[in-house]
Amino acid sequence: MRQTAMFFSKHNEKIVYINHYSGLLEVKGEGVLRLEDTELWHESRRNWAKEYDTLSVTEGITALGEGYLDAFSHIDCLILSRTVESAAVSPELLKRWRKRKVLICGEYDTFAEGFAQENGLAFLHSDIPLAEYDIEIAHEHDIVTLRFHTNGQSDIHFNCFTPGSSAGSYGGGEYANKLPKDFYVGCTVEKFADIISERAREQILSNETLRRFLEISNERYRRKHGRKTNDEG
Secondary structure: OOOOEEEEEOOOOOOEEEEOOOOEEEEEOOEEEOHHHHOEOOOOOOOHHHHOOEEEEOOOEEEEOOOOHHHHOOOOEEEEOOOOOEEOOOHHHHHHHHHHOOEEEEOOOOHHHHHHHHOOOEEEEOOEEEEEEEEHHHOEEEEEEEEEOOOOOEEEEEEEEOOOOOOOOOOOEEEEEEEOOOOOOOOOHHHHHOOOOHHHHHHHHOOHHHHHHHHHHHHHHHHHHOOOOHHHO
16 A cells, blocks of 8 residues: 655644645644644654645644644645634735635535635535445455546546555556536435445445535535436435
8 A cells, every 4th residue: 555654743742644645644633733733743844844735634623723724835735624613824825825726625514615715715525435345355455435526527436455466466556437427416325335336335325424415415406406306206
């Protein structure tokens, strides 16, 4: 699997940064993120935060305090979990973000969507992890994600991991199955589970993020088009 590295805040032992070596930096913890939380143990580079183009604030974080986002002024994308309820951002930073067309990602009907709308920034629903499962005969571990793209396209992404590339290996890699436009119309989690491997079925049926997305998307479709969707008969 892709290697990651973890960094720990000097000022708050609950704040952890995870570097995914792909421009993505996740921050995990609880409560409010503050500017001083960007000072790390065993990290001497002054501008380390500017090495990443995507910042993902995960569940458990409730707010981004004054000055925190200024440490990540160079990001192209900010992902906010549904537990985030506020974010302090200076007029100067907002001006820079608008000019650079920074993308805000999150769930519908959360602070993230309102934050984007109120500040003139583009919004996109965040990707939804669907399932992880093993294919024992192939010694394979698969990670399945519902992805959303800025061009309006959606797909189901499969990231497959296998041990090595020997003659006996089944191989590994990534592939994506494109979804039709408005695939969500009339779709429930039960119907969605039918298009994925049976190995993922139980995880999909219990996926509350997916359920919220489908329910809200269908409600918005009904309001826009004034008609019932297929799940309503």
